[in-house]
Amino acid sequence: MNILFISNVHPTPVRPSQGTFNAELVRALTASGHAVRTIVPVPWHQRLLAWKAHRNAPDIWYPAFWYPPGVFRASYHHWMRWSIRRAASQASAGGWADAVIAFWIHPDGRFAAELARALHIPVIVIAGGSDLLVVTADPRRAREVGRTLAMADAVLAEGRHLVDRAVALGARASTTHVFRRGVDGSRFSPGSQLAARQALGLSADDQVVLWAGNMVAIKGVDLLVRAHAQLAEPRPLLALIGDGPERRSLELLTADLGTGGRVRFIGRLPHDQLVIWYRAADLFALPSLSEGTPNVLQEASACGLPFVAADVGAVSELATAADRVVSSRDPAEFGAAIADVLATAGERHGKEAVPRPWTAAIEQIERILAETGRVDGHATT
Template sequence: MRNSSLRVLSFTTLFPNQQQPAHGLFVKERILALARLVDLRVVAPVPWFPRTRIFGERYYRYAMVPLKENCTGTPVEHPRFPVIPRLCKTIDGPLLAAGSRSCLRKIREAFPFDIIDAHWAYPDGVAAAILAGRFRVPLAITVRGDDINIFLKEFWRKPWIRWSLGKADLIIALSRELKDIVVTTGVAPSKVVVIPNGINPEIFHPVDRKLARARLGLPADARIVLSVGRLHRSKGYPVLVEAAARLSGKFPDLHVHIVGSPDHEADARPAIIAAATRGHIAQRVHLIGAQDPGTMKYWYSAADVFCLATSREGSANVLIEAMACGLPCVTTPVGGNPEAVNSTDVGILCAPDVDSMSQALATGLTRQWDRERIAAHGQSRTWQTVAAECRDHLSTVLDPSFRLIARDL
């Protein structure tokens, strides 16, 4: 049911734009699903630095992002906030707030938003906390993964994050693990709710394996292990490759396909190539690069097993997407992974080491799986379900009795 009386301002630097159409897709999906249930505007600031390629292509392209866009009927504003690449990161939150304040003031004149819905703890959550205080509205912050798993351990980000979480009226965590970490900062457990991500079943659903492999040009009779995600060292791709190398004798037709874009901070490609070379399977490890979301159902449907050997996680949508396409998953018990792969009928949880991973993959490749059951499990949580849960919790924050209780806590 739509609540047109609830006016939400979603605030995030993790949102696609004309120059970065694949940026923050999971944030976009949740926000747009929520926009179907409430009145919503999006403010998605982008960094500003004099147009140059000295610091890479990213900052050059930021300058070309339009100030306003429309995303499937939802207005999106892209105010600029000043940054110094690689330096002065301790003030990114205040700079983000300063760069966005004028934009929010203009929006508020025509759209008197009731609450700021921020995504990512730093700098987004910090800036949103400053702005919520300035405009005297409640604040919700969604924590998603590395913003808590990594940033909260860094001495120069930690004080800011703890401050902003303390200011929030509601914190949405994508997994129970993230909630537990947030609570250790002193936040009352009653202020933290767990709302995992979802999927769009119209995009992610099973396709006949033969047709999928033919479309992608893959061998019809090979055994295929698929992994998907940005090529960051934390995702454990070398562990996957080494585990596959150990199985090459048992499965001489085994191939590993990794779909994902390079990561500019911690590029895993050199380690992946080195592991494949050491294991003498370089010809059977394929780095596919980023793929359009519309083609991913073919990759998931073409594979025999999905593997995510990650060492840390928030809520890995790739697991839900893989299962929605009927693909069994092998992954590690970190972040929201145990909540996604919550039954041996849909996958296997194992430690993030080569021995455990090779054993789990061997089991996954030889077991007869009920792919219809796996698909039903993966498709059970949609973005509309997620959005309805978010709407209900955001509405609760605006209840005066709730705000009195939260303030006393």
């Protein structure tokens, strides 16, 4: 089947760590025998700063997404249509596409639904989480999200709570499904903690708490920093992988708390380099205010690493007996859960978590597309 994938949440030449889970999805589709072309709308200000770097490559387009920053968000699908229609025309020329898949409901999913309707092919829209739970706080944006959900042939959401939210906003219950992404077990698997620490220059005697993601307010990293400050001496090393607008305030917070010497800001890393950190750590912490089904927890678990996480999204569905799910936003309680897991850190490799393979995720997508009336890229009659 020929599939056109559309999402602004995807790695770009200048932001290679952005949306790696979508790049993994595209790779998995390709590995399953599908031909995939990808359109990644790049915010215009990023495109202007690195115009030459965003050259189109075979089967991938990086059109500039022109929009008024911070205002008229409910109309962003109009701006996206104007911005990327040429790329979409090129990618689907000659009736190439059999189906469209989009990640992020609005505006990406809306444009994808309109395009699929014009091409008379099915469209699957994948929800990210915040596009259902956060952006819909604006009533006008919520209406456009609802219209998009109603237009889609199928909606995939990473957790039952997101499925329920999508249906409440306008998606059809019969075509809205819980979707679990896969994990590449050939890369994310248990390994020697000592070897990983030697490779990273970490002490074999330290306990290490790991976090990875975008340093934005909704990720709640300040809660983790405050919880870390309440842990008893010798305090574990807190390794923070990622970057974002909250980084400077987090650095200042560690200084105010007097824990700067035990907190390392690693910065952004390529996705492939996360596995060595998963193997080196004793615990993964996820203090987010909102999530779907966090990929980092699935990857950490695949490496045998237990987690302590806020009780958001589908986190509780991923937890095993080795993990802790915390409903409170109190740093003391989050810290107590961390201390509890660290107390049995020597048993961490006993954690058994069987990650969902990508083949299972792709088979689900194939079944859903078949149910829309297209099988193996040909319309049924």
